[in-house]
Amino acid sequence: MAFGDRKSERVDFESGIPVYIMGIDGTWRRDCLMFDVSQTGACLYVEGKLEGLDLNEFFLLLSSTGLAYRRCRMVRLAGDQIGVEFLTPDKTANRKRNPKRRSDETPTSRQS
Template identity: 55%
Template sequence: MKLDGRKAFRVRMDHKQSVNLMGSDGTWRRKCVLLDVSQSGAKIEVEGTLDVLQAKEFFLLLSSTGLAYRRCELVWIDGTTAGVHFITADGKRRPVSAPAAAAQTSVQSK
């Protein structure tokens, strides 16, 4: 399902998926709920103060052990909800792949 006219195919979570944000230097951590996710980014609801997001770059920890994570940057904040964009190892934004774009087209036409 493509939401809000976005470039990437997004999956909306049916159940609350608890994840964490962590500063790239490890000095802070915030609990949050994953609302939707795509290959290129995610929408999250953050618990607590959002002042730490001023860092602009941080990690989204997808597992309690920290073994599954994505490096990301802040795109927008609206109240307690935030949008993040995933960054690749070379420091560039993660592009939408051709298979994902083809899936978007087939889903939109149904």
């Protein structure tokens, strides 16, 4: 299934590659087939119901053991196929702690 304009080049899989989607909290998991993938997202056929699942943020598991995964969110829904966008850590999230600047980095010497 083709979805609109692509931001990056996709690799198509004719028969689909078996993958899984899983909730961030691990409370749900669905079998899927990945039909195409790029650096920014993928197109998946989802087996089972999507109703009631939080698809704003979830994991795409590329192996049954979960050792290869991507964090993603659903961007398109068309029946039992979804388009997902891979999420990247926000660079500003790593800067939550801002070290306080000292007004005087060097000790002052007293003049007598």
